[in-house]
Amino acid sequence: MGFEELISELHKQSEAEGKKIISAAEKGAEKIQEQSREKTEESLRAAKKEAAAYVKQESSERITSARLSAKKLVDEARDEAVEASLRQVWQKFRSDSLGKGTYGDLLNRLIKEGMRELGSTDATVYVRDEDRSLASGFRLGKLPAEYSGGAIIESSNGKIRVNKTLEETFAQKKGALRKQIYDKLFRGEKMKGKKAKSAKGYGGYAGKLRSLLTFKPLVYGYSNARVRAMRTSLFSRRQAEDLLRMNTNAAVAEYLSSRTGYREDFANMPMKITDEERVELAVSRNFSRTAQKLLQITPEQSRNTLFAFLGRYDIHNLKTILLAKKLGKSKEETSHLFVPAGNLGLPELQGMLNAKSSDELYEAVRASGFGSEFLSSASIRHLPRAQIKAVLQNPDSDLARLEILISALDSYYYEAASSSVQPGERDAAIIMNLLRSETDAKNAITAMRLKRAGADRKTIMASMVDGGNFTKIQLEKMAGSKSLEELVPLASSFFISETGKAEFAAAEQKYKSDGKLSHFEVVFEISLARRSLRTLRRSMMSIGAIVGFLFLKEEEMNNIRKIVRGKALGLPNERIAEMLVLVG
Template sequence: MDYGYVNARIKGMKSHLLDARDLDDLTNKPDLDALIGALETTAYREELQKAGIEYCGIARIEVALRRDLIRTLRKVLNLFRGEREDIYIRLLLNRWDVQNIKTILRGKKIYAPPDEVIDCLLPAGELDEAALIELLQQPDVRAIIDLLATWRIEYARPLTRHLQEFLEMRDLAVLEFALDRFYYENALSVLGKNGDYDEQIVREMITTEIDVANIRTALRIIRDMTHMEDAEKYLIAGGRDLSIEQLTSLVSSGSIEEAIRQIRGTPYEFLAQVPAECIAAEKISVIERELERFLIEKGCGNFLKDPLSIAIPVAFIWAKQNEVTNIRIIARSIIGDVPETELRKALTYV
């Protein structure tokens, strides 16, 4: 793999990312027109102009951001096409397949209009936009799973195994967790335990994601007072720093406050800095935001690792995703008239 060439291209793409000063400038915009005007001086200009033909306001921004992110991630993947390391990039991008299938299933369960659901999808993985649209056109959850099976899409396997349980419980979390477990277990089986430096970089991110997913699950189990025998089946083995035994102990603690206390001494002890009133009120969304910030910072931290390795593309994927998220937050905050100080707290600077 010629990382000298590939990472030079990636670094060229990185040079177009917005820095902290650029983001702060966007937070000062008084309305969406001013925000769009500022974004048209950035790498988002082309997609904003295309989107402007059909959309206006927040929809124009959302569509442009979505299309730009898809195009950028595809560009990264194309740099690896035909190379052995292609599998590592695909593993990271396939996270969006899982998220897209979840989004389609949720939309179908609540009878959401397909046009609304499609705007929430990001065809950056194996399932392209045409495939996602066809899935959206299916009449119900079973038909979606059947179509995935007909296409021999690997995610049909866990969904099919748990379909009857879903039909009996009518709880979409059954299918969503089955997807998550399958994705992470498959990723770990591909990566192995004693791979080369590139494998170690990707494995570290995947296993950290497992930790974060497990912490989220444990906190929700505590909040919802799920029975312990049911709780353990929703935890995923293979996390980087937290074993199943540790996670079971968190769930058994009985309160979110005690669970966070038990996390001290691990890389996740920063959760103790979450305001006490949020923890007491069991505001899991606040805790989840800090976990997501941790993941983003860890992903982008790969820019500081070996410049002739997969670390640079991995870091760029996380940085680009974070930038799009930040711009979305800014746009929605302008609509909601969120105070600038609060808006900046919601952003993740890397």
């Protein structure tokens, strides 16, 4: 075989061997790929399983964490209520003990008990300077300034002291009192049997401490603790901004129904309604549920006060019917705007909405408990029945007459709410100031709206609501101003803080730019919301905290409604944001 032939044969053998190697390599590669695929799929299944387990664990941990956080909030609120109650008991005990008719006997009893414990009458008695005449016959010294009353008895050699001050007397029973207060506020247990027996032998002032557990402010411990815990569920600024950033009302509805306390309010919705109407109806249901919860936890003696405040939603619902007629809204559109949190239930409101004539609407209003009281009240008596019916029949015919009727509704509410607040009620002044502020805001906005519509002084004054901080002279000046531009500086006196004044000035500039009164309405609403928040924070053991929370919850409802209405109208987020009332 020649050299060329040998090379040719080697080439052939190499090619055949190469093909075998390549074929084997390809088969090996396929096998490796198959094994790799199987391993990948197995790894993927394991990863998914691990991820599912992680998610489940993470979810469980988050739920547990949320429950612990919620429990911590409730426990802290309860502790705060108990400590506040103890402070109230102490203040009352001290003031009652120092009363002119009883303190002398109490002081002498404390001194005698101290002598008995000391085992000697040869002692120095330390009392307040003003009590020296009550402790005559003893060797006296000056009681240290940190004590508010009672006495300290010291042995003649100065080695033994018996503390019989009011502070020490109270401190000795503080632990037992704390438990009794907790049981009374949160377990509903009566102070009798073993508890009453344990206080036996404590002396006359022990009975006084025991009786103080029925002291009026303590009754609010549970309700105030619940309200402060409920406050944590109010929408935060971040949540409102999240809603605002959502592109559609469907997304808003999905968020509210799946990730917030509004979930159950989306159940059993009517079939053919828009996403905007779904949200409107859900927030209305939620607010009504909250109002009922507040009524349940409010102490019986203050329930009428809260019920009077809930009358604002009866007013809202009647205004909704009137304005819906004015704007030509359908019954379906209007019914989603109702807030049935007051005296008027949904069946009564639907009956008014379905009325076919002014006579029928008038009778539907009069037949309700709220309507009969309103139509016989002083706030409406000056309006002829024919005029009321004319407005009910055609609200669009005369803006001034409609405003006068709405003003009468507002007057009725503010009068009822104001008269329900007892003068001796704790925080009565704070609540009344909140009501007066709301009245002032209502009057300022009404005057602006009527002035821009060209109403005269007499018409504007007829639409003003009594009971605010604005004097009659101030209201007369606003009503008699020649233009809205002249009225605005007069209305600005409502704002006291520098923040409020700056916001009002900014609203004035925006109004000059686009002519929209809503800029003024928003700054008044923001100021009222801040005052409601202050009422909630400052009020301890009173109806004030409950009323303050109610107003803040109302603003949450209003903010959500503004967002979905703005999106339905295609307004830019910046414009909707300007209308929101975000505080706290």
